[in-house]
Amino acid sequence: MRFFLLTTAIVLRIITDLLITAVMPETPKTVFYLVMLIVSAYAVNAGLEPIGRLSELVSPLVVLVLLLSLALNVNHLKLENLKPVFQLSMREDLQNSLLPGGLYGICIIMGVFMAYHNNPKDTLKAKLGGVVTGTLLIILNLLMVIMVFGVNLCTQLQFPLYSLAQMIEVGDFFERLELLVMIFWIAAGFLSITMLYYVSTLGFAQLLKLPDYKLLTPFIGVAVFILTMTMFRNITDTDALFEGIFPYLALSVEGGLTTLLFFVSLFRYGKKPIQIKKRG
Amino acid sequence: MEFGQKKHQPPTNKTKILKSTLAESVDLDSRLEVNLSQIKERFKGSVDVAYREFSLGFDLNKKAGLIYIDGLVSSEITNTSILKPLMFELLQNEELKNMVQGNLVEKIKNCALPNSSVREAKTFQEVIDGILFGDTALLLDDFHTALLIGTRGWEARGVDEPVTEAVVRGPREGFTETIGVNTALLRRKIKNEELRIESLNLGRQTKTQVYIAYIAGIVNKKIVTEVKKRLQRIDIDAILESGYIEQLIEDAPTSIFPTIGNTEKPDILAAKLLEGRVGIFVDGTPFVLTVPYLLIEGFQSAEDYYSRPYYSTVLRMIRYTAFFISVLFPALYVALQSFHPEMIPTSLLISMAGAREGVPFPAYIEAFGMGVAFEIMREAGVRMPRPIGQSVSIVGSLVLGQAAVSAGIVSNPMVIVVALTAIAGFVVTALTDTMALMRLFFLFCAASLGFFGLLMGMLFINIHLMKLRSFGIPYLYPMAPMNFEELKDVFIRAPFWTRIFRPGLLSKNQVRGSSSKPSPSKNQRNEES
Numbered sequence: 001m002r003f004f005l006l007t008t009a010i011v012l013r014i015i016t017d018l019l020i021t022a023v024m025p026e027t028p029k030t031v032f033y034l035v036m037l038i039v040s041a042y043a044v045n046a047g048l049e050p051i052g053r054l055s056e057l058v059s060p061l062v063v064l065v066l067l068l069s070l071a072l073n074v075n076h077l078k079l080e081n082l083k084p085v086f087q088l089s090m091r092e093d094l095q096n097s098l099l100p101g102g103l104y105g106i107c108i109i110m111g112v113f114m115a116y117h118n119n120p121k122d123t124l125k126a127k128l129g130g131v132v133t134g135t136l137l138i139i140l141n142l143l144m145v146i147m148v149f150g151v152n153l154c155t156q157l158q159f160p161l162y163s164l165a166q167m168i169e170v171g172d173f174f175e176r177l178e179l180l181v182m183i184f185w186i187a188a189g190f191l192s193i194t195m196l197y198y199v200s201t202l203g204f205a206q207l208l209k210l211p212d213y214k215l216l217t218p219f220i221g222v223a224v225f226i227l228t229m230t231m232f233r234n235i236t237d238t239d240a241l242f243e244g245i246f247p248y249l250a251l252s253v254e255g256g257l258t259t260l261l262f263f264v265s266l267f268r269y270g271k272k273p274i275q276i277k278k279r280g
Numbered sequence: 281m282e283f284g285q286k287k288h289q290p291p292t293n294k295t296k297i298l299k300s301t302l303a304e305s306v307d308l309d310s311r312l313e314v315n316l317s318q319i320k321e322r323f324k325g326s327v328d329v330a331y332r333e334f335s336l337g338f339d340l341n342k343k344a345g346l347i348y349i350d351g352l353v354s355s356e357i358t359n360t361s362i363l364k365p366l367m368f369e370l371l372q373n374e375e376l377k378n379m380v381q382g383n384l385v386e387k388i389k390n391c392a393l394p395n396s397s398v399r400e401a402k403t404f405q406e407v408i409d410g411i412l413f414g415d416t417a418l419l420l421d422d423f424h425t426a427l428l429i430g431t432r433g434w435e436a437r438g439v440d441e442p443v444t445e446a447v448v449r450g451p452r453e454g455f456t457e458t459i460g461v462n463t464a465l466l467r468r469k470i471k472n473e474e475l476r477i478e479s480l481n482l483g484r485q486t487k488t489q490v491y492i493a494y495i496a497g498i499v500n501k502k503i504v505t506e507v508k509k510r511l512q513r514i515d516i517d518a519i520l521e522s523g524y525i526e527q528l529i530e531d532a533p534t535s536i537f538p539t540i541g542n543t544e545k546p547d548i549l550a551a552k553l554l555e556g557r558v559g560i561f562v563d564g565t566p567f568v569l570t571v572p573y574l575l576i577e578g579f580q581s582a583e584d585y586y587s588r589p590y591y592s593t594v595l596r597m598i599r600y601t602a603f604f605i606s607v608l609f610p611a612l613y614v615a616l617q618s619f620h621p622e623m624i625p626t627s628l629l630i631s632m633a634g635a636r637e638g639v640p641f642p643a644y645i646e647a648f649g650m651g652v653a654f655e656i657m658r659e660a661g662v663r664m665p666r667p668i669g670q671s672v673s674i675v676g677s678l679v680l681g682q683a684a685v686s687a688g689i690v691s692n693p694m695v696i697v698v699a700l701t702a703i704a705g706f707v708v709t710a711l712t713d714t715m716a717l718m719r720l721f722f723l724f725c726a727a728s729l730g731f732f733g734l735l736m737g738m739l740f741i742n743i744h745l746m747k748l749r750s751f752g753i754p755y756l757y758p759m760a761p762m763n764f765e766e767l768k769d770v771f772i773r774a775p776f777w778t779r780i781f782r783p784g785l786l787s788k789n790q791v792r793g794s795s796s797k798p799s800p801s802k803n804q805r806n807e808e809s
Contacts (some may be wrong), residue, residue: 035729039736043743050746053760057742179623183735190739 009172038196041221044201045214051194058187065184066137069161072168076148197224304402312421315404316345319417322408329411336420337367343421347407352414354433361395362416362429385425397430412487439465442544442566442707450586453738454544456565459489462561462568463547466493469550474498477561480511488519491561493549498556500786503751507558507571522562529749536717538749541573541710542613548582556786558751572786573748574757576770578710579603584773592773600771602707605700606715610647611722611734613697617643619730636691644727646690650698651723653680658702673786 043051145160148167165181201220205213309315316331323329332346344366369392389398391692399415407417407426414432439461441455455462463477474496481487494504507707510529519525519648522542531539543549544566549559552570560569579599584592615630616624624632639646657676661669681699684690705715718741725737748755758766766783767773777795 031729032732035733035736039740039743042740046743046747050743053746053756054739054742056760056762179620183731186732186735187739190736199462 024082033225036193037197037221037225040197041217043194044198044217048198050089051191051198054194055191057137058184058191062184062188063137064135065181066141069165069168069181070140070144073144073148076167078146078147078150095167197221200224291704306405307657308404308419308424308426310422310424312343312345312419312688315419316347318404319347319407319411322404326374332362332363334367337369345419346416347411348416348431349411349414352434353416353431357395357431357433358416361393362418362431364392365392366418368516370502378456385420385423385427388420389427393427393429395429395431395582399428401428409487418736436461445543445582445585447544447583450582451545451547453546455546455568457548457564457566459491459561459563462566463491463493465546466553466559469546470495475553478508482511482514482516482525483519484515484517486518486520489563490519490525493553493559494557494749495553498554498782498790499558501554503558503572503753506751507560507745511560518594519562521565522560522567525560525562526569532748535627535748536576536714537748538710538714539571539573539748539755539757541577542567543570544568545582551585551717555783572753574750574753575745575755576759579709586662589773589775593771596771596773599707602704603715605782606702606704606707607718608722608734609701609704610651610697611720611737613693614643614647614723615726615730618727632693635693637784638688639691640689643694644723646694647698647723647727650690650694651701651719654702655696669737669759758783792795 001173043054125137145164148164149160162178162182162185165178168178197220201216204220205216210216210217309318316333320331328350330346330348330350334344334346336342336344344360346362366388385400389400397415399410401410401417402425407419410428411417414434416431417427418427420426435622437456437459439453439456441452445454452799453465455465460600461739466477467475472495476492476494476496478492480490480492482490492504492507492511507529507670511525514525514528516524516528516780526538526540526542527533529540539551541551549568549570553559557570557572560571562569576771579596581595581599586597617636621629636643641649654674657673660672660676664672681690681695697735701719705719708715716795722734722737723743725733729736745756752763757763759770763784765781768779776793777797780794782790782792
């Protein structure tokens with residue numbers, strides 16, 4: 001669960017960095033952290049259903065806006081930017097895919113929600129659907145970004161997708177829509193923060209055998225706040241974390257630990273309980 | 281006496297008070313004088329309580345007394361259905377003279393009183409309650425039983441067109457202040473014995489009649505029992521309007537969103553009952569409460585269903601648009617103006633900046649000030665007598681608005697924003713108050729953190745709405761627990777022949793009807809061709 005706490009802080013940090021760098025450079029970071037955390041604490045205390053309903057509302061909008069921002073950039077596409085392909089060896093490819101893998105591995109929190117499903121057997125379907133959609137979107141994004149900016153520029157841009165949104169121009173009137181894209185992006189980020197926050201709170205509450213996790217919310221909030229404030233000195237630190245330790249840490253927790261838990265529970269309870277709580 | 285006591289001794293313990301009320305229900309005495317003086321003692325000092333002592337027709341020694349409240353009873357009914365038969369028509373009845381004493385009350389009740397409602401009462405409390413509700417009490421010498429005769433007939437406002445819910449097409453009758461008239465209006469709409477109307481009295485002092493109305497075959501039983509439970513929990517001295525009950529039984533007293541609806545029109549109430557809702561009539565007010573209340577009900581209007589679906593659908597869309605304009609427009613303007621001017625197209629930005637030139641205040645203070653000014657004007661316009669109200673709005677809009685702009689205190693775009701917001705705020709009438717509060721909230725969000733603040737505010741409101749429930753039904757149903765069948769009546773107004781089922785969560789998911797798509801019948805087609 002501490003991993004989730006960490007991830008909450010990291011995601012909060014990324015989102016806020018994005019916000020500050022791109023939109024509001026003068027406002028202190030603390031304000032954003034606090035506001036985000038307060039609203040998300042409210043969501044956490046509201047319970048799982050409101051969070052789920054909120055994502056039901058927000059995610060289609062996010063996907064729509066994302067697709068729209070991609071579609072409106074069709075005129076900037078240059079197919080030759082994609083070349084060269086398969087330049088690297090298989091090993092290097094795998095190594096480079098560790099980071100997205102680690103980030104996508106966060107989807108194991110679905111395992112936590114599984115216990116609250118009406119019909120847990122459908123979880124696999126839902127989860128696969130979510131992961132596949134997400135992966136497809138990311139691939140589409142990457143393709144678009146590379147096709148528009150080219151590989152060299154891409155690696156240097158801090159938030160390529162944001163730059164992509166900046167290029168949108170419709171009929172000489174609607175320009176600078178990046179803020180709108182941004183807003184939905186933050187909404188999506190907020191959702192993931194809330195979910196991670198919820199899961200870490202729930203996890204700690206289960207660990208401490210508390211009857212009601214809601215008591216714990218403020219404390220976890222403070223912990224996330226402090227972590228976020230102190231973890232990185234600046235945005236370069238974040239990048240260093242992502243290129244260095246995070247993929248290994250994440251994958252070991254997501255892949256290794258959950259599998260281990262699965263085998264432990266298999267060993268302890270046998271095969272009977274099909275709805276094992278923590279399964280990756 | 282009983283009332284006086286309560287007033288001077290504030291209740292310290294609920295059960296104690298209840299017990300003392302029960303203890304006062306003393307049985308009637310057999311002597312008429314004792315009974316009369318007891319009741320006179322209870323009503324001491326009230327001039328509107330009338331006492332009439334007379335002799336029964338067949339025996340001059342047989343005394344009787346009538347007690348009623350002047351103005352609550354119709355003297356015509358009292359004269360023709362009580363006094364006349366007892367004084368004159370009993371003269372011819374020789375039988376009664378020889379009757380055994382105990383049966384006399386029964387006999388009078390059954391044979392001598394041509395009135396549709398006659399009840400027996402054994403205790404003083406029952407008699408006094410009956411009198412207070414507008415019945416006439418008949419006390420007979422030598423008997424422990426009094427008769428309460430239904431003579432209610434006070435002056436009341438007639439059935440009238442309601443002011444709050446005006447329609448172009450549709451029935452124009454509205455509820456009145458008399459609960460009996462209101463239930464009759466409802467019965468006229470739904471001629472089904474399954475329409476149940478249950479009664480209870482609330483309010484220690486006012487003893488207000490409250491009726492719960494629902495259709496037994498349609499309603500979700502859980503909602504009815506929940507409503508009853510919550511009503512029975514009420515302990516208050518007075519219920520003067522249905523708003524008292526609304527605030528005492530609502531789900532989320534701390535929320536700015538209403539979780540209980542109200543209507544003044546029988547056709548709307550009937551439609552809601554037919555969807556499985558429960559209505560709560562309160563005596564003395566034309567506003568009938570309906571539960572559960574969902575957010576979308578604010579956007580639905582009775583006329584949507586009375587006119588053809590196409591324009592109704594457009595109107596629905598317009599209502600949602602107006603809602604968002606009214607709630608978000610000032611906030612958006614402030615966010616754009618003070619935080620993200622780069623998002624405004626250049627030419628517009630230049631003209632806006634030109635209009636704002638010389639305005640001393642930041643945009644949010646301007647917006648806030650104008651908003652407050654508008655609320656002041658609205659409040660003044662509502663409370664004033666109508667002729668003055670009009671001049672207030674002229675002074676407010678023309679003089680103040682125009683002068684403020686030309687004096688350079690407020691910018692022109694801001695006046696446009698506030699005016700549009702204000703007008704849009706009246707489109708969704710059921711949520712006008714909520715919208716005003718939300719507008720302030722979003723203005724604050726936008727003024728402090730721009731778009732980010734606005735987004736956080738929206739997420740916050742959203743989570744809040746998702747959390748809300750009205751009598752067990754999620755507030756955003758059928759949008760948030762998505763129900764496609766029901767979505768036909770949210771953003772669009774689908775034709776009746778596509779809407780086969782009632783709302784699933786509210787009622788047992790029954791078939792409303794099975795009209796198929798209308799088309800000319802086959803024979804007719806043949807004739808034409």
